[in-house]
Amino acid sequence: MTAFTSLILRDMRLSVRVGGGALMGALFYFVVVSMIPFAIGPDLNLLARIGPAMLWIGALLSTLLALDRLFASDHDDGSLDLLTMSSLPLELTVAAKAIAHWLTTALPLVIITPVLGLMLNIELSAMGYVALTLLAGTPSLTFIGLIGAALSVTLRRGGLLMAILVLPLTVPVLIFGVAAANAAIVGPAPFGPPFTILCALSLASFVLGPFAAAAALRQGQE
Amino acid sequence: MKTDRMQLICDSLACERGGRQVFAGVNFTVSAGEAMVVTGRNGAGKSTLLRVIAGLLRAAQGQVTLTGLAGAADEASLPEQAHYLGHLDAAKPSLTVRENLTFWADFLGASGDPAIDTALEAVELDTLADLPAAYLSAGQKRRLSIARLLAVKRPVWLLDEPTSALDAPSQARLTSFMCEHLAGGGFIVAATHGPIGLDAPRELRMGAAG
Numbered sequence: 064m065t066a067f068t069s070l071i072l073r074d075m076r077l078s079v080r081v082g083g084g085a086l087m088g089a090l091f092y093f094v095v096v097s098m099i100p101f102a103i104g105p106d107l108n109l110l111a112r113i114g115p116a117m118l119w120i121g122a123l124l125s126t127l128l129a130l131d132r133l134f135a136s137d138h139d140d141g142s143l144d145l146l147t148m149s150s151l152p153l154e155l156t157v158a159a160k161a162i163a164h165w166l167t168t169a170l171p172l173v174i175i176t177p178v179l180g181l182m183l184n185i186e187l188s189a190m191g192y193v194a195l196t197l198l199a200g201t202p203s204l205t206f207i208g209l210i211g212a213a214l215s216v217t218l219r220r221g222g223l224l225m226a227i228l229v230l231p232l233t234v235p236v237l238i239f240g241v242a243a244a245n246a247a248i249v250g251p252a253p254f255g256p257p258f259t260i261l262c263a264l265s266l267a268s269f270v271l272g273p274f275a276a277a278a279a280l281r282q283g284q285e
Numbered sequence: 286m287k288t289d290r291m292q293l294i295c296d297s298l299a300c301e302r303g304g305r306q307v308f309a310g311v312n313f314t315v316s317a318g319e320a321m322v323v324t325g326r327n328g329a330g331k332s333t334l335l336r337v338i339a340g341l342l343r344a345a346q347g348q349v350t351l352t353g354l355a356g357a358a359d360e361a362s363l364p365e366q367a368h369y370l371g372h373l374d375a376a377k378p379s380l381t382v383r384e385n386l387t388f389w390a391d392f393l394g395a396s397g398d399p400a401i402d403t404a405l406e407a408v409e410l411d412t413l414a415d416l417p418a419a420y421l422s423a424g425q426k427r428r429l430s431i432a433r434l435l436a437v438k439r440p441v442w443l444l445d446e447p448t449s450a451l452d453a454p455s456q457a458r459l460t461s462f463m464c465e466h467l468a469g470g471g472f473i474v475a476a477t478h479g480p481i482g483l484d485a486p487r488e489l490r491m492g493a494a495g
Contacts, residue, residue, distance in 0.1 A: 141373025
């Protein structure tokens with residue numbers, strides 16, 4: 064087995080074991096989105112209109128929530144030292160961790176989205192599109208969050224700082240993600256353009272995130 | 286692996302942490318099959334020196350090089366040729382002993398079939414192989430770390446207080462592992478306060494000046 068796949072498998076295994084956070088993100092997402100109908104009241108039209116935005120905010124928060132221990136736990140038990148001493152470049156190491164994190168945290172969230180859509184009065188036909196925007200957009204949330212997780216690795220309570228650092232960077236993803244989801248539900252703008260930009264944002268963060276995170280980790284070792 | 290002419294050369298190394306100079310002008314050369322013990326009072330920079338050699342800290346001045354590596358490995362940098370046994374054992378509590386070791390063997394690039402079971406037997410953890418690492422004692426975790434050095438062959442061993450938490454039989458076993466490693470043409474740089482059982486290792490005293 065190569066170093067890259069063995070790291071992905073280890074991180075996935077860790078997150079489904081005791082103390083891992085595999086389904087926490089999805090549960091948090093579920094709880095947050097479930098609160099919204101209670102807060103807004105039984106105005107079905109309003110719910111349908113703001114539904115996609117609420118789903119996206121929920122996805123954003125739960126992705127970040129689970130990210131803050133991504134490097135911190137490896138740093139605390141000395142694993143991070145050994146991870147940097149492999150022949151695998153640090154950029155690929157952090158990318159492997161991000162992929163494992165996306166698979167265990169963000170993917171369950173995409174899968175339960177159609178169920179949550181029912182609560183927000185989103186039509187069944189449009190639900191697939193909303194889930195599709197999350198599928199295309201959450202990788203960029205993970206890979207942008209990766210940078211924040213790497214920056215805050217040596218801080219004891221890095222979680223809040225990480226959210227402050229990362230949330231502004233996710234604004235474009237949020238804008239185009241919600242725009243694409245709204246286009247699918249209420250129209251009249253076409254679904255294609257915002258969705259394509261969303262995919263582009265994901266691809267760009269896929270390339271930039273690991274380099275920035277690896278650089279941040281190297282600085283943090285000083 | 287042809288290791289006859291391999292040398293670990295440390296050239297006027299200096300390191301600063303938090304604006305304070307930890308050490309400066311550290312020079313030494315270790316040849317294949319040699320062990321060097323780094324001694325000195327607390328805070329003299331023993332651990333820092335090991336971390337600089339392992340590439341985990343940047344040197345303010347000077348450099349460490351590994352010369353004379355045979356063949357394709359020539360390109361590899363020193364951290365990829367070194368094992369670092371630090372104060373922390375890098376064991377994930379929720380993974381079993383075997384899973385922990387298998388991961389590090391895969392990740393650190395064991396060539397061929399990593400000898401997981403042999404390594405676990407050598408440190409007498411084979412009966413606990415399927416126990417989550419959370420239930421290990423400090424000494425057992427340390428032995429799991431040592432098993433990593435055996436499962437993945439790397440010429441340079443950087444050991445920071447390797448005997449801490451180990452009982453007498455385990456210390457004796459560690460000594461025999463180190464002797465085998467040296468006999469196979471490996472290097473050992475160990476930071477320690479007490480004797481580690483090797484006969485006549487070279488000694489580097491840190492912070493002698495003050």
